[in-house]
Amino acid sequence: MDQHALREFYSSVTTAGAILAGFSGTFLSFRIQRESNYYRQVSIERGEARDVYIGLSHFTSSFMLIICSTILSLVFGFLLPLFGLVRPTLSIISPGLVVAGLVAALIFLVGYFWAELVHYQILSRRLLHDKAEWGRQWPLVITTFALALFCFVSAYLVLLNV
Known part of the structure; x- marks a missing residue:
């Protein structure tokens, strides 16, 4: 790749990386806030507010996945591409390295x-065998799959002609 193509690549990746980092960071913030609410809560008695320790917080293993996703998306999707924009020919930064790091960040996010x-037992045998629940949502599921397939094929055909 020439320097112009590298700058364009790093510019695009910075945008994608910032979006992924923001998405991961939002979920990380949500998890920390939720667990802190289980750690202590505010109690108001006789017009005075005070913290009451309840000690119910626990971070599951998925918390580590969202931390890894956030760190990887910041490093490979934002920090390294910024260095690449300043100096596109820097030998330790390559498009392959950046893409590999962003793919890993996305995999950690999906794993989360x-x-x-x-963890919340949303995927359970009961859900899979609850025909009434599937029956109510089946039209929405089919419509979503059809729309996703239509958009995928349309985008592919448009990009095929570019």
Whole structure:
């Protein structure tokens, strides 16, 4: 790649990396806030507010996945591409390294959601065998899959002609 193509690549990756880092950071912030609410709560008695320790917070293993996703997306999707914009020919930064880091960050993010679904027992045998629940949502599921397939094929055909 020439310097212009590298700058364009790093500019695009910085945007994608910032979005992924923001997404991961938002979920990380949500988890920390939720667990801190389980650690202590405010009690108001006789017009005075005071913290009451309840000690119910616990960070599951999925918390580590969201931390890894946030760190990787910041490093490979934002920090390294910024260095690449300043000096595109820097030998330790390559498009392959940046893409690999962002893919890893995305995998950690998907793993976080998967672990949460398992932790809260959303994915359970009962859900899979609850025909009434599936029956109510089936039209929405089919419509979503059809729309996703239509958008994928449309985008692919448009990009094929570019």
